[in-house]
Amino acid sequence: MSSLSTPASRPDGRGAGEPLLVLVDPAAGRADGESVRIARDVLCGGADAKVVLPESRSELDRVLSHRGRRRPVVIGSDQAVHKVLQALHRQRDLGTDPVGVVPVGPAGAVLACRALGVPEQPVAAARAVLGGAPRKLDLVVDDGGGVVLTELRIGAEPRRALPSLRSLWAKRAAPDQATVPDPESTPMRVEADGRLLADVHERIRLLEARPAGGELELVIRTAGAERRLRAAALSVAGRSFGYSADGCPVGPVRHRTWTVYPGAWALLLPAG
Secondary structure: OOEEOOOOOOOOOOOOOOEEEEEEEHHHHHHHHHHHHHHHHHHHHHHEEEEEOOHHHHHHHHHOOOOOOOEEEEEEEEEHHHHHHHHHOOOOOOOOOOEEEEOOOOHHHHHHHHHOOOOOOHHHHHHHHHHHHHEEEEEEEEEOOOEEEEOEEEOOOOOOOHHHHHHHHHOHHHHHHHOOHHHHOOOOOEOOOOEEOOOOOEEEEEEEEEEEEOOOEEEEEEEEEEEEEEEEEEEEEEEEEEEEEEEEEEEEEEEEEEEEEEEEEEEEOOOO
16 A cells, blocks of 8 residues: 555644545546546645555555544545445444545546536545535445445446456456346346345346435336335345446346445535
8 A cells, every 4th residue: 555645734734624534546546647636636735634545455444444533535436435435334434424535537437426416526526525515325235245326227238437447446356347137138036125026037127226215216127017116125136147336337146135224424515
C-alpha cells in the first residue's frame, strides 16, 4: 500500500471539517489520473485528509479498521464503492460514518454513483464530500458478501464496467467476472420473502430488483406476463446463472439470496 499525502490543514492551522481517509482505487489512477489528482488536491486542501492506495482486499480491510475518526472517501468506480461498503459491512462498521465518493472512470462504470446523486465532476464531488450532507440509503447485501446500490438485474444485456477498471480490491476467480447468461436458457426458481414467484418450468425474460423505501421493488417478466411487487428478501436458484449488480457482472452461481437493509449507510451529497 502507498500513501499519496499527509494530513492537510487550512491556512489558520486548523483542519476543516471532519478528518478523512481517502481511498484511491489504483484502477482509477490508471483510467484518469488527472481527475484523481484534482479530487485529491481539493480534499487535502479542505480537510485533514490521509490519502492511501490499498493494493489488495486485505490492505483495504486493514486501513478501514484502523481509520479512527476519519470518514472514508472513495475515489473510483461503482465497483470500488462496492468493495469499500462490503469491507465496512464485514467489519460491522457500515453505519458509523457517512461515506464520500468521487466517481472516476468511464460513464458506464460510475452510473450507480451518479444515480444516487453524486456530482459528475471531480471538483464538485470533492466539495460535496467536504461540505455536503449525509443521506441515509438502503443497501442490498447478498449471501456471498456482495452489495447492490441501485439495481440488481438478471436477464437482458447489463451495462458493464470496462475491464481496465477492474479494481485490485476486487480480485476474484475468473468465473465471477463472466458474462451474464440469458435466463431463458437457464431454468430458475425465484422466491420473495419465502413466496414462490417462479419455478423452474417458467422461463424468466427479466428480473429486476431496486432498493426503495426499505424494501426491494421487484419486476419479473416472463413470456406471457409481468409481475411487480415489493419484498424484503429475494432468492434465486438454478443450475447456473449470472447477474449484474449495478452493472458489474457476477457469476455464474447456483443460488443467491439478496436482503435489503433499510438506511444501512449514509452517502455525503451536495447540501440542499
